[in-house]
Amino acid sequence: MTPIVSADVAVVGAGPAGLAAAVAAAESGAAVVLVDAGAQPGGQFWRHRPETVAPEQDGRGHHGWPTYLDLRARFDAARGRGRITYLPGLQVWMAQQIHPVQGDDGGFTLRTTPTAAVAALEASVGSQTVVARRLVLGPGGYDRQLPVPGWDLPGVMAAGGIQAFIKANGILPGQRFVIAGTGPFLLPVAANIAEAGGKVLAVLESSSPTAWLPHLRAAAGVPEKALEGAEYAAVFARHRVPYRTRTIVTEVLGTDHVSGVKTAKVDAGGRVRPGTERVYEDVDVVGFGWGFTPQMELPLSFGIQTRLDADGSLVGVVDERQQSSVPGLFLAGEVTGVGGATLAVLEGLAAGTAAAGGTVSPEKTAARHRRFAEAMHLAHPVPPAWQDWLAPETIVCRCEEVTARQLTDARESLGARDARTLKSFTRAGMGWCQGRVCGFAAACLGAGPGSAPTVESLSGSAKRPLAAPVGIGELAALETSDN
Amino acid sequence: MNSASDVLVIGAGVIGAATAYFATQQGLTVTVLDKGLPASGTSSACEGNILVSDKELGPELELTRYSLGVWHGDLAEHRRLWEFESKGGIIVASRESSLASLNRVMAAQARYGVVVEKLDPDTLRNAEPNITPDALGGARYPEDCQVQPMLVAAHLVRLATDAGARFVADTPVTGFLRSGDRITGVRTPRGDFSAGSVVNCTGTWAGELAALAGVNVPVLPRRGFVMVTEPLPPMVHHKVYAAEYIDNVGSSDAGLQASPVVEGTPSGTILIGSTRERVGFDGTVSTNALRLLAGNAVALFPFLEHVKAIRHYHGFRPYCPDHLPVIGHDERAPGLWHAAGHEGAGIGLSAGTGKLLAQALSGQAPDLDLSPFAPARFGERKENSTTHREEATA
Numbered sequence: 001m002t003p004i005v006s007a008d009v010a011v012v013g014a015g016p017a018g019l020a021a022a023v024a025a026a027e028s029g030a031a032v033v034l035v036d037a038g039a040q041p042g043g044q045f046w047r048h049r050p051e052t053v054a055p056e057q058d059g060r061g062h063h064g065w066p067t068y069l070d071l072r073a074r075f076d077a078a079r080g081r082g083r084i085t086y087l088p089g090l091q092v093w094m095a096q097q098i099h100p101v102q103g104d105d106g107g108f109t110l111r112t113t114p115t116a117a118v119a120a121l122e123a124s125v126g127s128q129t130v131v132a133r134r135l136v137l138g139p140g141g142y143d144r145q146l147p148v149p150g151w152d153l154p155g156v157m158a159a160g161g162i163q164a165f166i167k168a169n170g171i172l173p174g175q176r177f178v179i180a181g182t183g184p185f186l187l188p189v190a191a192n193i194a195e196a197g198g199k200v201l202a203v204l205e206s207s208s209p210t211a212w213l214p215h216l217r218a219a220a221g222v223p224e225k226a227l228e229g230a231e232y233a234a235v236f237a238r239h240r241v242p243y244r245t246r247t248i249v250t251e252v253l254g255t256d257h258v259s260g261v262k263t264a265k266v267d268a269g270g271r272v273r274p275g276t277e278r279v280y281e282d283v284d285v286v287g288f289g290w291g292f293t294p295q296m297e298l299p300l301s302f303g304i305q306t307r308l309d310a311d312g313s314l315v316g317v318v319d320e321r322q323q324s325s326v327p328g329l330f331l332a333g334e335v336t337g338v339g340g341a342t343l344a345v346l347e348g349l350a351a352g353t354a355a356a357g358g359t360v361s362p363e364k365t366a367a368r369h370r371r372f373a374e375a376m377h378l379a380h381p382v383p384p385a386w387q388d389w390l391a392p393e394t395i396v397c398r399c400e401e402v403t404a405r406q407l408t409d410a411r412e413s414l415g416a417r418d419a420r421t422l423k424s425f426t427r428a429g430m431g432w433c434q435g436r437v438c439g440f441a442a443a444c445l446g447a448g449p450g451s452a453p454t455v456e457s458l459s460g461s462a463k464r465p466l467a468a469p470v471g472i473g474e475l476a477a478l479e480t481s482d483n
Numbered sequence: 484m485n486s487a488s489d490v491l492v493i494g495a496g497v498i499g500a501a502t503a504y505f506a507t508q509q510g511l512t513v514t515v516l517d518k519g520l521p522a523s524g525t526s527s528a529c530e531g532n533i534l535v536s537d538k539e540l541g542p543e544l545e546l547t548r549y550s551l552g553v554w555h556g557d558l559a560e561h562r563r564l565w566e567f568e569s570k571g572g573i574i575v576a577s578r579e580s581s582l583a584s585l586n587r588v589m590a591a592q593a594r595y596g597v598v599v600e601k602l603d604p605d606t607l608r609n610a611e612p613n614i615t616p617d618a619l620g621g622a623r624y625p626e627d628c629q630v631q632p633m634l635v636a637a638h639l640v641r642l643a644t645d646a647g648a649r650f651v652a653d654t655p656v657t658g659f660l661r662s663g664d665r666i667t668g669v670r671t672p673r674g675d676f677s678a679g680s681v682v683n684c685t686g687t688w689a690g691e692l693a694a695l696a697g698v699n700v701p702v703l704p705r706r707g708f709v710m711v712t713e714p715l716p717p718m719v720h721h722k723v724y725a726a727e728y729i730d731n732v733g734s735s736d737a738g739l740q741a742s743p744v745v746e747g748t749p750s751g752t753i754l755i756g757s758t759r760e761r762v763g764f765d766g767t768v769s770t771n772a773l774r775l776l777a778g779n780a781v782a783l784f785p786f787l788e789h790v791k792a793i794r795h796y797h798g799f800r801p802y803c804p805d806h807l808p809v810i811g812h813d814e815r816a817p818g819l820w821h822a823a824g825h826e827g828a829g830i831g832l833s834a835g836t837g838k839l840l841a842q843a844l845s846g847q848a849p850d851l852d853l854s855p856f857a858p859a860r861f862g863e864r865k866e867n868s869t870t871h872r873e874e875a876t877a
Contacts, residue, residue: 301768420523424522472712475710475773
């Protein structure tokens, strides 16, 4: 029998959104359970070295570290008062709504299983079932990836994966890096590498700085972003990191490991400009980042209302209190629209307060950050012509080794126009990662060249009835109480 | 008005796809409509079974054997398109009582020409080295096969269109066109489609479509969950199920039943099926269903206890109260035909159903007598039957 932990408010995720939500809910008087896949609070954004090994950390390479320290102190205090039960190292594999019965307003059940990595590191708390009246989901997101020839070679990483590696280990995953994709996030990744002693041969940005011109008002609303930009410029100058715009990696070179990249200039639509090709040699890590994909499986499992955000991602619709279309279910952070850590904290504070029954006043700062995020998405789009970069034999789904040709054939001859049907016909997205890596790309290929995927197509690929792998022995030992 | 065709197939699941394919082979002009994309209903939420081993004696076994011949005959040249695999099925008995029932079923099936081989504990362990040490014996059915069902439906639609058929996606039927009593086509948001014959291949929705034509075709959904493991090296070599499965297939019990059906796939994942429940179209995940599936699978293959499930899916088997499909012309609504209600056997039976129906649609006598599957067995026109029931209740 799995132990059951009950609370007023359950929070999933201990990154900026979830940590803020847990703190706010506890400070509003609620009994809180915080479930997180990581071994210690911070999430991906404030991922840091194990506190058992390095108890004092100065937050070098982090942004908003004082905010983390503040939230962390309040979190520790609330735990000390017994207001927060902290369950690290657990993944939620299924979340269910308890439907209201007379005189009771229902609630939520979370079924969890130990995270493989954490379970291996230390004595895990073991699976827990969490029952709560209100639920705040702050599961964050992960790097959005677009396939190009050679991207399945060892040495190709997600830009965020490189950053997480450095933050968690304090060392680099290689020596000579090329960072490519689009968006401001490429900058801190490259800066972290350079500051840690790595050589960044180039940062390749597919968009152009002039893409920001129509959005200067939104940018001016968040002046701290300009300061961050200036910091990166200084780091790049100090370490001689070339920053090339309107440039993409057209092919990753290498036989059994990355050895170099081929690049080219592109026009505003992402079409390669002939004669601009160039080769970078002696590269051992390539980091790609095309924005982020919000982690939507838990929100979607409740059937919430969704929408397409400015970056083409599927996100949840929320009201000003961060409540989704399901009463009692609150969303914070990237699942309501990719907007960065500052916004995630503000949303988490609002969601946690609201979930605890407190009053949330409209936030001007959050509105400014949302406008900035939208401007950023519009200035750094996934290039419409990206499908042209694929060779027919380029692997799109790495788990199941499905090629671009198989996917376009399925679209053209078998009528597979959405991600779900493409998955049925080709197995793209059926492997270990369940389409987390290739889902967006496959949905684009289903939509056809130059087209963006619809809400329906993205929902079909992001619905995962098991939100995390779970042991069959564990399932066999489930209690029989429900439906 | 869209151009008229000889045959208008409603539904591009595996049954509609096979019907369309064989109708074009008969030289008929065919249009296929689907409310969504090909294979988006039960065909995409099943295990792709072509099973002889689980069939009761009677018309369904006849249709199964005929269908198997079509898979190995007419459709053999396309087998690679849909990953046709002659993997064979094994039924395992772990109790003396179920071993006795299994022996009885085997003997009866063998009399009807089903190829079945008795397995003692040693031969069973040779065939499936990871089977539970509790297994007392089993039976091997070398004729049991497997396909990738979505690819069957999609490629049969594609082969039909290559042969001149027209496929129109995203086109739900909203009503029927009539000339007097006769059905002459359908109404859709994309305009009217007229045809000499309209074939209802809408699976679990067949009852609703039939009701639009005023006839009673009681096809109902029976939910099933299937669990999928992480990819592994080959551990399960056949489709392996427990002797109790046979009892559940024919059962009319509305409650949750689960009997272990475990099989490896070419991609390395292991499929663990399957539950049977009558809960309407409720898609809510049932932890009871997952628990039963997991527990039964571990009982059959103990190594599974330490394997992870990476996803599960559910589908709705279209079934009729008498557990026989509805195949043939509906004399209560002339011009309307049905091919639906194949329950959990639709993939296997699709090839035979499509071929027989195409023969009948083109005016030939079908190779196999379709009368056991006749739609009229459900009584008079819907309005009348409703009236009759009300009178009876009163």
